[in-house]
Amino acid sequence: MEVKTSLLDNMIGVGDMVLLEPLNEDSFLENLRNRFDHNEIYTYIGSVVISVNPYRSLPIYTPDKVEEYRNRNFYELSPHIYALADEAYRSLRDQDKDQCILITGESGAGKTEASKLVMSYVAAVCGKGQEVNKVKEQLLQSNPVLEAFGNAKTVRNDNSSRFGKYMDIEFDFKGDPLGGVISNYLLEKSRVVKQPRGERNFHVFYQLLSGASDDTLKKLKLDRDFSKYNYLSLDSAVVNGLDDATNFRTVRNAMQIVGFMEAEVQSVLELVAAVLKLGNIEFKPESRCNGTDESRIKDKNDLKEMCELLGVEQSVLERAFSYRTVEAKMEKVSTTLNVAQAYYARDALAKNLYSRLFSWLVTRINESIKAQTKTRHKVMGVLDIYGFEIFEDNSFEQFIINYCNEKLQQIFIELTLREEQEEYVREGIEWTNIEYFNNAIICDLIENNQNGILAMLDEECLRPGTVTDETFLDKLNTICAEHQHFESRLSKNSKFLNDHSLPHNCFRIQHYAGKVLYRAEGFVDKNNDLLYRDLSQAMYKATHSLIKQLFPEGNPAKVNLKRPPTAGFQFKASVGTLMKNLQTKNPNYIRCVKPNDKKASHIFTESLVRHQVRYLGLMENVRVRRAGYAFRQIYEPCLERYKMLCKRTWPHWRGPAREGVEVLMADLPVPAEEFSFGRSKIFIRNPRTLFFLEERRRQCLQDLATLIQKIYRGWKCRSQFLLLKKSQIVVAAWYRRYAQQKKYQRIKSATTVVQSYTRGWQARKLLRELKYQKRCEEAVTTISAYWHGTQARRELRRLKEEARRKHAVAVIWAYWQGLKVRREYRKFFRANAGKKIYDFIIQRIMQKYFLGLKSTVPSMSPIDENWPARPYLFLDGVHTELRRMFHLWRCKKYRSQFTEEKKAVYEEKLEASEIFKDKKALYPSSVSQPFKGDYLEISKNPKYQKLNSAVDEKVLLADVVNKINRANGKGTARIFLLTKKSVVLADQKTGQVKASVPLPDLTSVSVSTQSDGFFALRLKEGSASAVKGDFLFSSEHLIEIITKLHRFGATAADREQLNVDISDEFLVQFKQDKVCVKFVQGAPKNGNSVSCKRKNNRLLEVSVPTTA
């Protein structure tokens, strides 16, 4: 934030009186006036703030101002109450020092406003949060409640505090408010029953009557008209600028915020109403027969209503107003009250009721605002106590108030003047003692326990016998006569015997703030503060709970015959406690000055201010400040703060802090008398020097900041520059590449265009030439063609002509020759012509036949039966022969493709055909079946491995056949193997060789003509194999077996061939017998299979089913 003003800049007058030149009372006042005229109401004396009441609202308490003063040095900105509040709050928060803010000044000087400003500033700058805000709000809202009940309009102040208030605000370690405790001092309760001219009763009465709703008023049995109430003064019931009705609502709202229950508020209002009602109770005298006067209540209506409000029995109260009971040592004496006594009793009750209600309110507020946590608190106390009062007619209250102010002045003197001097001595600083007025002597005059005025007053009050104000004054005159601050006409001090300003019934005290004349009248009564016991007992009997609480002494069970402590005694005690409390805290002073008596703005009454300046001891305050040192600081923080001002101490000083500060100060252009080195602190005489240091420090910090900024900016700019440079190179490279690419593409396309134009031009030129050439050639060709055409046509015509001629010649010649021949051969022609024509025709027909056959010749397949039809009958023989030749030729062609194996197979097939064709009905069905030979795959099949090894030769045929039992004609399955040398029979299952017949032992093989598979192997008689006789078998591969036997049987036996008999009846040799095997055709009994049966010894019949 920008600093707008400081104690040195643009100051109106002098901001700190310590800097005032020349210093005297006139210049002091002139400076105050000058500043006041320019709306500068605050001025410092060192750390003390003088505040002159402006009596108008100034724009210096805005949230902006709060921000401006927040966390700033005290001397940094122009004087303000916020600067003091900030200083106090910060040293509370940061240095853990309890603070108190002592606000003094006379009535109307602005103490209460100052205390509220301090509180609102602290509330604004301290922590925030829901809970904290609630605490703050409660603390702030306690003010309107207490002001309503404790403030009143006086001639000096429209909102005069009629009680003393000390508020401790408690903070936690962070500086957040936790709660508070309010202490109240001596409410001016006499105001309840009587107000001086031009003044009002307490605000709350007027606020209630103006602001409460009709309904509320009805409940409280009140009338809105002020004039109906004796206790309300009427001449100044309405105050300018005070809106009682609105304030009533503010107060109710504040009570709610502070935490009052609705019922409590109601009770409070009932008590206020009861006080008003009480004031209306009037008494009249009634003579008794014994000649004494007795008082009677005039109109009981108000009494009745009041009793209803408080729940007091009317008769009890009525009696209490008529009698007074005195109890002494078991005795009770009742005396009647006269009218004056009854009025006294009434007023005493009213005053007590109200003052106890006020104390209860403070206690109740304290309950609400007290800190909830039990942790250690930091405390800031704000004291707003009534200021020094000098009226025309001063009584007990003024005496008490002024006593309190004496005590405060005492504290001020003790803490500022005395302590300051003591500190100089402690620190070993040379010090010329400043004379100041110590008011301890006045305090002693009042509070001394033996012969102090208060002690004597108490003594008088307690003394048996007749006690009056006069006896009290006499006592004072005797005891205090010699006291230099006590003055009285009747005292033995002859000085005052002729002092006519001093009436006989008065005494005068020379207070520190001036002389005050007190009238002794009422001192005893007020000090006694007597409330008849009958009344307190009547109040205790009330059903109203609050009333009962307020009068505990009325409890008959706790009758205390001891006199209650006097008002003076109580006040002295509470002031004593307050002083002790304040002494433990760090004091901050606000000294309020009232500029005029008219409560008007812009008026500065010099005499009035001069008087206040004097009694507030402000000049003394300045002198002490100036004679001493305005500023002091412990060496360590001082060195830490200013070390940058000297090269030797910056940035580090290694030695002791004091030496560092000495070096530092020696280095600075500050006169040596401006500072002194204490034991632990440096003392700076003049604030100007401090400002100088601060200014140098600020400049230095600025320079340092600039240096840091410079280096940082340099670094930042350099890095940015390098980055930019790097980026620029990249961008440039890309751009150049792009530009070159573009340029290249442009050049390339331009070149292509130029090239294409050139090529086009050249091509066109060439084309033109070629076209020309072509045209020339074409022309030449055309010409030559035409020429050649012409030539050719001419030649053709010539040749044609020649040919025609030749032809004509030939024709002619032929005709001629023909004619000649015809003429010559006419005689032969007819005999030979027929034969020649015939031959020619035959020749032509043959030619045509052969050429036709060429295109219609059938396919090369030997089995293709097709053959074109014969065109002429005479070609029949040729045609058949050609067919045969063609067939033979294509068979030969077909055969020539065969491999050796295939050839062998076909040879066997051919052999089979030679043996069986047209002889056996089975043959045709076998033609299409290939001769496989080894059906059992004997060499590969592991089952026949043994058999295979038993046979040496290569197996030509292996098949399973049925061996026909010679005895019964039934078949048994046998493996039939044929090798080049023998036939082997083996068991089908075991592969065991059953019989082996060498091929030479075979004589012939017999088969039937039919489609059966029977065959008989006929063996050579007498051979080893023929022992059991011939073999009869049946097989599915009969044709193949017989063919192979036929083929190899001959080769093995080295004979021409093995006979194959094909007949339906043949003989076989079974052992000794010759059996005829006969094949018959017929329907078989069991299905379509061949059956074999032994008919008799000689016949074996095989019936073969007829093939359909």
Ligand SMILES: Nc1ncnc2c1ncn2[C@@H]1O[C@H](COP(=O)(O)OP(=O)(O)OP(=O)(O)O)[C@@H](O)[C@H]1O
């Ligand atoms: N700083 C201020 N700015 C504006 N007006 C102010 C200021 N201080 C005081 N006043 C005015 O002066 C009046 C009296 O002030 P205040 O009530 O604070 O006096 P006081 O010192 O508390 O008097 P008392 O001792 O009678 O209570 C206020 O009602 C207000 O109108």
Ligand SMILES: [Mg+2]
């Ligand atoms: Mg006040």
